[in-house]
Amino acid sequence: MTFTTHSAEETIALGEKIGALLKPGDIIAMQGTLAAGKTTITKGIAKALGITEDITSPTFCLISEYEGTLPLYHMDVYRLEGAEDFINLGVDDMLYGRGVCIIEWSEKIMEELPKNTIILHLEPNADGGRTITITNWQHGDIQ
Numbered sequence: 001m002t003f004t005t006h007s008a009e010e011t012i013a014l015g016e017k018i019g020a021l022l023k024p025g026d027i028i029a030m031q032g033t034l035a036a037g038k039t040t041i042t043k044g045i046a047k048a049l050g051i052t053e054d055i056t057s058p059t060f061c062l063i064s065e066y067e068g069t070l071p072l073y074h075m076d077v078y079r080l081e082g083a084e085d086f087i088n089l090g091v092d093d094m095l096y097g098r099g100v101c102i103i104e105w106s107e108k109i110m111e112e113l114p115k116n117t118i119i120l121h122l123e124p125n126a127d128g129g130r131t132i133t134i135t136n137w138q139h140g141d142i143q
Contacts, residue, residue, distance in 0.1 A: 006129040015044020021139040024098040029106030032122035037130045038104045071099030078105040
């Protein structure tokens with residue numbers, strides 16, 4: 001399914017709709033260029049999970065953890081060399097736990113993610129909006 005948003009507020013609102021349907025153990029693999037809106041949509045997902053903390057890109061800390069109705073593990077693997085570095089972070093408990101994992105720049109580590117991983121591909125549009133394509137979604141319609 002594909003969505004188009006025209007502002008950061010619309011991208012956050014779409015994130016809220018996605019977040020409201022997530023279940024424990026869900027993994028979202030975010031893909032897209034710099035400034036595609038990966039962290040912006042994560043803000044909406046976090047809001048739907050009852051997280052009130054400010055969501056920022058975990059580029060330098062690699063993993064940010066937030067507590068809400070479900071734990072949220074927000075990862076950024078941009079600076080990693082590859083899948084081995086990802087596994088060496090000790091992510092198994094997060095990937096196979098009771099929280100939700102969001103992984104930015106997941107293209108680098110897809111072979112380490114379960115088959116049921118939800119993929120969000122974000123692409124900036126010339127008009128400042130974003131096209132967001134969701135694949136492997138198993139949770140019903142996003143209204």
